[in-house]
Amino acid sequence: MYRMPKVVSRRLGAQPTAGPHPDPEVMAAFAENALPNGERGQLLQHLEACSDCREILYLALPDVSQAQKVLVLQPRPFRRWALGWGALVASIAIASVFFTASRLEQRKQRAFVVATAPAATKTETRIAAEKSPPELDQIQAARDASTTAVALQKSEPKPQPQAKRMTGKMQPELVFEESGQVHVQSQEKSADAMGALVSKDDRQKQNVGGGEVNGSVAQTGSAGKVRGYAYARSEPSQTKADQQAVSGQQASVQANAVSGSDSEQAYVRNSPAKKETTETAQTLQPTNALDDLPAAREVGNLTVAPQKTSGSAQNRKTSGAALSDLRLAHGSTLEGNLDGTIVDPSGTVIGKAKIMMVGPTGAKTASSDVQGRFSFDLLAPGYYSIKAWASGFKATEIKQVAVLDNKTSTIQLRLDPGSASEVVEVTAAAPSANEGISAPGAPPISNASTGLVAGREQTGAQFSVHKDAAANSQQKAIGGAIGAGSGAAAASYTWTLSPQGAVQRSSDNAKTWQPVSVATDATFRALSAIGSHVWAGGKAGALYHSADSGQTWTKVEPAAGGKKLDDDIVRVDFSDALTGTVNTAKGEIWNTSDGGQTWQRK
Amino acid sequence: MPEPGVQPVEVETKQVLSGLESVMVELYAKSGADGFGISPEQFAALIEEVAAKSLTDAAPPAKIEFSKTLRLEDLVLARACAAGNERAWEVFLIRYREKLYEIARQITREDSTGRELADSVYADLFGTRMREGNRVSRLAYYGGRGSLDGWLRTVLAQEFVNTYRKQRRTVSLDEESEEGAQFAATASEPVVPPDPRLESAIDETLRSLESEERFILASYFLDGRTLAQIARALSLHESTISRKIEKLTKGLRKQIVKNLSRKGMSRRQAEEALSADVRDLAVDIRASLAQDSVGSAFSESRAKASEGGG
Numbered sequence: 010m011y012r013m014p015k016v017v018s019r020r021l022g023a024q025p026t027a028g029p030h031p032d033p034e035v036m037a038a039f040a041e042n043a044l045p046n047g048e049r050g051q052l053l054q055h056l057e058a059c060s061d062c063r064e065i066l067y068l069a070l071p072d073v074s075q076a077q078k079v080l081v082l083q084p085r086p087f088r089r090w091a092l093g094w095g096a097l098v099a100s101i102a103i104a105s106v107f108f109t110a111s112r113l114e115q116r117k118q119r120a121f122v123v124a125t126a127p128a129a130t131k132t133e134t135r136i137a138a139e140k141s142p143p144e145l146d147q148i149q150a151a152r153d154a155s156t157t158a159v160a161l162q163k164s165e166p167k168p169q170p171q172a173k174r175m176t177g178k179m180q181p182e183l184v185f186e187e188s189g190q191v192h193v194q195s196q197e198k199s200a201d202a203m204g205a206l207v208s209k210d211d212r213q214k215q216n217v218g219g220g221e222v223n224g225s226v227a228q229t230g231s232a233g234k235v236r237g238y239a240y241a242r243s244e245p246s247q248t249k250a251d252q253q254a255v256s257g258q259q260a261s262v263q264a265n266a267v268s269g270s271d272s273e274q275a276y277v278r279n280s281p282a283k284k285e286t287t288e289t290a291q292t293l294q295p296t297n298a299l300d301d302l303p304a305a306r307e308v309g310n311l312t313v314a315p316q317k318t319s320g321s322a323q324n325r326k327t328s329g330a331a332l333s334d335l336r337l338a339h340g341s342t343l344e345g346n347l348d349g350t351i352v353d354p355s356g357t358v359i360g361k362a363k364i365m366m367v368g369p370t371g372a373k374t375a376s377s378d379v380q381g382r383f384s385f386d387l388l389a390p391g392y393y394s395i396k397a398w399a400s401g402f403k404a405t406e407i408k409q410v411a412v413l414d415n416k417t418s419t420i421q422l423r424l425d426p427g428s429a430s431e432v433v434e435v436t437a438a439a440p441s442a443n444e445g446i447s448a449p450g451a452p453p454i455s456n457a458s459t460g461l462v463a464g465r466e467q468t469g470a471q472f473s474v475h476k477d478a479a480a481n482s483q484q485k486a487i488g489g490a491i492g493a494g495s496g497a498a499a500a501s502y503t504w505t506l507s508p509q510g511a512v513q514r515s516s517d518n519a520k521t522w523q524p525v526s527v528a529t530d531a532t533f534r535a536l537s538a539i540g541s542h543v544w545a546g547g548k549a550g551a552l553y554h555s556a557d558s559g560q561t562w563t564k565v566e567p568a569a570g571g572k573k574l575d576d577d578i579v580r581v582d583f584s585d586a587l588t589g590t591v592n593t594a595k596g597e598i599w600n601t602s603d604g605g606q607t608w609q610r611k
Numbered sequence: 612m613p614e615p616g617v618q619p620v621e622v623e624t625k626q627v628l629s630g631l632e633s634v635m636v637e638l639y640a641k642s643g644a645d646g647f648g649i650s651p652e653q654f655a656a657l658i659e660e661v662a663a664k665s666l667t668d669a670a671p672p673a674k675i676e677f678s679k680t681l682r683l684e685d686l687v688l689a690r691a692c693a694a695g696n697e698r699a700w701e702v703f704l705i706r707y708r709e710k711l712y713e714i715a716r717q718i719t720r721e722d723s724t725g726r727e728l729a730d731s732v733y734a735d736l737f738g739t740r741m742r743e744g745n746r747v748s749r750l751a752y753y754g755g756r757g758s759l760d761g762w763l764r765t766v767l768a769q770e771f772v773n774t775y776r777k778q779r780r781t782v783s784l785d786e787e788s789e790e791g792a793q794f795a796a797t798a799s800e801p802v803v804p805p806d807p808r809l810e811s812a813i814d815e816t817l818r819s820l821e822s823e824e825r826f827i828l829a830s831y832f833l834d835g836r837t838l839a840q841i842a843r844a845l846s847l848h849e850s851t852i853s854r855k856i857e858k859l860t861k862g863l864r865k866q867i868v869k870n871l872s873r874k875g876m877s878r879r880q881a882e883e884a885l886s887a888d889v890r891d892l893a894v895d896i897r898a899s900l901a902q903d904s905v906g907s908a909f910s911e912s913r914a915k916a917s918e919g920g921g
Contacts (some may be wrong), residue, residue, distance in 0.1 A: 011832075011856050011857060011860050012860060012883050013828070013832050013860050013863065014864070014886065016809060016813065016884075016885065017813050017817075017863060017867070017885075018832050020810060020813040020814055020817060021817060021825065021828055021829055021832065021833060021834050022829070024817070024825070032752070033752075033762055033765035033766045034752065034753065034754045034756055034757065035756070035770055036765045036769075037756070037757035037761035037762040037765045038756040038757035038761075038787070039756070039757075040757070040761055040764075040765070040844065041757045041758060041761050042846040043680070043756060043757050044756070044784075050822055053822035053823050053825075053826050054822045056826050056829075057825035057826040057829050058825075058829075060833065060834065061772060062827075063826075063829065063830060063834055064768075064772055064834070065768045065772050066765075066768075066844055067770050067830075067836060067840055067844060068718050068764075068768035068772065069718075069761070069764040069765040069766075069767070069768040069769075069833070070764075070840065070843050070844060071760070071761070071764060087892065141778060332773075362750050363632075363636065363651075364638075365636050365637075365640060367640050372636070372637045372640040372641070373636075373637075373755065374632075374633045374636040376638060398651070518696060559614060
C-alpha cells in the first residue's frame, strides 16, 4: 500500500541507536501513554533506531480490550488546543440555547401584554391580518389565543389538586423542638425518595394559596453551611399549595400543606421531571403519621426510625428535607465539624501530631497545635475513621466517628508510647442508658461522648440532640478516649517570660500566670515550647530544657567543633521535640535534631 | 498575672503540614499501604526514591505532581512483595498468576514455551537471587509510573526477546539438513558502492523528521508492523497512522530529490537513483539470469556496474 525506496529503508535501518536501552518501567509507561512529553521524545529517539526495543514494545502491547482499560490518554498539545476550542464552541452553543430560551419566554410574556395592549397594537395586528390570507389569519388567531391563554393561565393560581394518599416514598422528617430535642416525624412509606431543593430566590417568591413556604432550615445558628433547603411551615386552615422551584439540578418542588389538628405539617417532594411533578402532585397526600409508621430504615450511614408522636403545629418545625436527601454518603450539601485533642497517657497534650481523617468524601489531614488540638471543618455528615501518630508514639486509629450536619463533634485521642508502625485501633465505646449514639453495626458511644445525635436508641423511636450547635461550644468527646481516663481533660500550658527574664506558665489560657523555677541565677530571653517540651535560653549561653512541662529542668550546654555556646541566646525555636534552632546575639545559629544531645553550629 | 503593661509572649508551633507532607498522607491513605505493613514513613521514603530516580527537578511542587501520577496501589503491592510480605504475595498471586501465563502465551504463541517463560519470570519476581544475604526481587524495580500489568508484560517480552530469540538463532545442522534445507554460501559483498550523495541526502532527510515519524516508518517498513499495532503503541487512531505514513512517504521522496538536486544531481538522475539501488539492480539481474550461465551474468553485470557507478 505504501512504498518507500529500498535505499531509504536501508538508511533508516542503519541509524545509530541513541542512548541506553530503556528499562521496563519506562517502556510500560510509554505503552500506556503515561510518560511526560520530554521523556517520551527521548524514548522515541531510541526506539526509532533500536529494533530489539521496538520488538519488546510490540510484544508487550496488551490486547485491544485490555488496552482500553490500561491506556491513560494525556492531552497532547494539539489535543489540548482542540479541547480548548471545543469547550469554547460548546459554551457558545449552550449560551445561545439559553439566550434563545429566554427570548422565547420573553415573547410569550409579550404576547400576554399584547393581548391586553391598547388599541393601537391591535390595529397593527388587524392591518397585518387584512393583508394575509384567511387561513393564515385563523392560524395566527389560534396562536394568539393560545399564547394569551397560556399567559393568563400563568397569572391565575393553579387549581390545586385534591390531596390524595401519597404513593411516593417519603422520608421521615426531623422535627426540631425549642428544647433542642429532635423528633422524627414519620411519613408514609412510599416508593420514591423525596426531598426538597428550593433556591433561596424561589423561596422568597413563594406565597401561594395561603400557605407560606420558607427556605431556611429550622435550626438556627448553624455551625456548618446549609444551602438551598426548603420546608413548608404549616398554618391552620391552609390549603394545598403547589410550587415549582428550579434548582441547579432541575428539581421541582411541591409543598402540600394540609390542614389538620394533629398533623399540621408540610412536606415537600422532589421529582426529577416536571411531568412527574404534576402527576405526583395529584397523588400526594400527607398523612397524620400516627397510624401508619414505616419501619426504621437505613438512610445513608445512619439508621433513621420514625417517631410516634403528635403535637401542635406550633411546637413542630418541619424540615422539608428528608434525611436521605441530605445525601449523607456523597455530595452532601450539609456540613459538620470535627475537633479533637491528642494527649499522651499522662494527659499531656501532644503537639505536632499528624492526624488523618478518612470518610465519605475522601481523606483529610491536619496537625495538632502546641495544645494538642486539631480540627476538621465543613465535613459531609457521616462516619469517619481518624488516625493519629506522632514521633515516639504508636499510631492510633478510631473508626466510626460520627459527624452530623450542623454540629461539631469532639474527640480525644490518646497516643501510647511506642513505634509508629504499631497501630492501635479503637471503635466507639459503650453508651449509658438513654443517651448517646449508636452507629449501625457498631458498639454505641460512651457516656462521655454526648453532644451528638445519630442512630437509633433501644426503643427505636426517638433521637435526641443534647447540645445545640448554635452555641458551637466544645462538646464532650465521642469514642476517642482509650482505656481509663476517658473524658479527662489534658493539661495544656501557655508559656511566657516576665520582664525580669523569669519563666512563667498559665493553665487557663493566660488568665493567670504561675512562675516556674528553672535555675537560680538564670535570666532568660528566649522561650520555645512544643507539647511538654520547653526550652529556655538566656544570657551567656544559658540553655535549659524541660520534658515535663516545666516540672523538672536540665541544663544543656551546646558544643560543636570544640567550641561551646557561651553567647547570649536571643531566640529558641523548636519544631518538634527533637529538632530546633538556637540563635545568639552575635548571629550564631546552633541546630540540633536529637533533642539537644548533639549540636551543629553555623 | 503578668505585670501591668507586659504582653505575654505566646509561643506557637507550626500547625500546618507542608504541601508535600499533606499530599503524602493523602496518597498513603489511597494506596492501601498500611494493609501491607508499610508505614507512612516508609511510604514517603518510597515515593522519594521513585521521584529521585525519575525526576530531574527535585522541587516539592514537581514531586507533588509526580506523586499524583503514580500507580500507588500497584507500587505498594510490588514493594510489599519485594519485601516478602505474605499478604502482598497472596494478593499478587490472585491477581497476576494466571495473567502471567496468559501474557506469556500471547508473546510466545506457544503453550509450553509460554509456561516456561512465565515460570522463569515468576521466579525472578519472587527473588531467587541473593545479594549480600538479601533476597533480590525484580519487583523492587517497579516504580509505579505505568501499571503493574504493563510492567509485567514488558518484563516478559524482554525476557522472551533476550532468551528465546537467542536460542532460536542456534539451529541444529542435522535437523535442518534432514528437513532439506540447503546452506548457501555467504553472499559476496557488492563491488560498487552506492552514490554517497544519495546516502547523504537520505540521511539528511531522515534527520529532518521527528522521532515519532521515524519510529512509525521503522515500525511499518522495517519491522512489518500493521497500522493497528503502530496505532496502539502510540495511542493514536489507526487512520491517523495511515495518514501519517502516506504523508511521510510522499514527502520523503520529494525532499530527497530536492536534496540530491542541491548536491548537483539532475532531477532525472535523482529520481533514478532513488528508484533503483545498484545493489538491488545486481541482485535482480542475478535472479533473472539464474537459468543462464551464472559466470557470464556476473561478469557482464560487474562490467556494467563499474561503468555506471560514481
